[in-house]
Amino acid sequence: MKTNELIAALAADPAPRPVHMERRFGFALMIGLAGSLALYALFVRPRPDIAAAVGTARFDLKFLDAASLTLPSLLLLLRLERPEAKPGALALFLFAPLALLAAAVAVELVVTPSSEWVTRLVGHNMRYCMTMIPMLAAPILLALIAAMRDGAPQHPGWTGALAGAAAAGIAALLYATHCPDDSPLFVAAWYPLAALICAGAGALLGRRFLAW
Amino acid sequence: MIAMPPKGSPDDPWSEMMKAGMAGDERTYRRLLEDISRFVRAMARSAFNRARMGDAEVEDAVQETLLAIHLKRHTWDMGQKLGPWVSAIARHKIIDAMRRRGGRRIEPIEAFQDFIAAPAEEDPHALSDAKKLLITLPPRQRDIVQSISLDGQSIAATAARLSMTEVAVRVALHRALKALAAAWRRSIS
Numbered sequence: 135m136k137t138n139e140l141i142a143a144l145a146a147d148p149a150p151r152p153v154h155m156e157r158r159f160g161f162a163l164m165i166g167l168a169g170s171l172a173l174y175a176l177f178v179r180p181r182p183d184i185a186a187a188v189g190t191a192r193f194d195l196k197f198l199d200a201a202s203l204t205l206p207s208l209l210l211l212l213r214l215e216r217p218e219a220k221p222g223a224l225a226l227f228l229f230a231p232l233a234l235l236a237a238a239v240a241v242e243l244v245v246t247p248s249s250e251w252v253t254r255l256v257g258h259n260m261r262y263c264m265t266m267i268p269m270l271a272a273p274i275l276l277a278l279i280a281a282m283r284d285g286a287p288q289h290p291g292w293t294g295a296l297a298g299a300a301a302a303g304i305a306a307l308l309y310a311t312h313c314p315d316d317s318p319l320f321v322a323a324w325y326p327l328a329a330l331i332c333a334g335a336g337a338l339l340g341r342r343f344l345a346w
Numbered sequence: 347m348i349a350m351p352p353k354g355s356p357d358d359p360w361s362e363m364m365k366a367g368m369a370g371d372e373r374t375y376r377r378l379l380e381d382i383s384r385f386v387r388a389m390a391r392s393a394f395n396r397a398r399m400g401d402a403e404v405e406d407a408v409q410e411t412l413l414a415i416h417l418k419r420h421t422w423d424m425g426q427k428l429g430p431w432v433s434a435i436a437r438h439k440i441i442d443a444m445r446r447r448g449g450r451r452i453e454p455i456e457a458f459q460d461f462i463a464a465p466a467e468e469d470p471h472a473l474s475d476a477k478k479l480l481i482t483l484p485p486r487q488r489d490i491v492q493s494i495s496l497d498g499q500s501i502a503a504t505a506a507r508l509s510m511t512e513v514a515v516r517v518a519l520h521r522a523l524k525a526l527a528a529a530w531r532r533s534i535s
Contacts, residue, residue, distance in 0.1 A: 155423070
């Protein structure tokens with residue numbers, strides 16, 4: 135087939151309805167979030183002493199950490215689904231949650247006796263944390279990947295990984311209301327690991343479904 | 347730096363042409379695709395030459411780019427210029443074509459100042475992968491693509507010949523184009 139023959143076929147194909155990618159992205163986020171909330175209501179639920187925990191520094195820090203991952207990764211994701219996009223300075227904000235965690239860990243090591251460190255690090259239910267965060271992230275990740283299928287990211291694998299990280303951030307926001315472990319030692323050890331699992335799943339999905 | 351399309355007119359003709367095409371102006375859309383094919387051909391030829399890979403796959407890269415632009419055009423943000431969007435898609439597809447050739451050193455494709463000056467006509471002897479991929483389509487779809495592209499028939503004439511409705515022909519054509527793009531993608535991995 136010669137190129138001008140292909141062009142003839144393309145021109146004969148009727149014009150599609152334009153899609154507003156940002157709107158589609160927002161819609162997918164809502165659908166995914168609804169799925170996660172349903173799973174949360176069924177399997178997770180807030181911890182019994184949540185009223186007492188709100189306002190304590192360690193508890194609140196978990197949400198700050200999760201939000202500092204969620205926000206830049208969502209914004210970056212929205213940008214990268216276009217082929218001509220460059221990550222730019224926004225990508226640097228992905229280091230924000232790590233910097234925040236590192237600072238919190240440093241403070242925690244200073245203010246708690248070293249005999250407490252291992253207990254706080256291991257916590258009560260790290261295995262629960264490692265399964266619940268990916269589970270809560272799954273509906274969001276799937277919805278985001280589906281919304282981006284028509285996009286044209288330069289690096290489908292990396293873009294998928296970023297979608298996984300964004301989904302993990304939102305899942306961590308939800309899960310933090312359940313998790314009884316508030317020490318930054320616990321959070322720094324297990325939450326990033328759970329986020330990595332999500333990012334890995336996102337990378338696989340991205341390579342499979344976002345390639346074009 | 348993203349390579350920019352030739353700056354002939356100050357008011358960004360490609361974006362206007364694409365908008366017209368999206369509004370159903372078939373002839374303008376066709377002219378736009380012809381313009382873009384010349385631009386991508388020059389870009390691909392320059393990239394292949396720099397990598398010392400020969401011209402064999404240039405036309406494949408051109409056709410893949412056109413197909414991707416066609417199948418993604420509904421996601422183009424009309425508030426942005428079309429040129430950078432087209433360049434980015436072309437660069438992606440040219441790199442794909444080079445990978446398929448097993449090129450070991452793929453230099454970043456950017457900062458072309460002179461590729462517009464490169465010959466922009468299709469090499470009539472170039473054999474295209476598209477022909478091989480066309481064979482993988484279901485017979486009815488292949489028939490429709492060939493009727494419209496190779497034989498230059500209209501949708502209406504094709505529909506009459508195959509005793510199908512025009513809508514069914516359009517749907518089959520669109521499916522065939524998507525299948526073609528998917529087959530190309532598979533041939534990379």
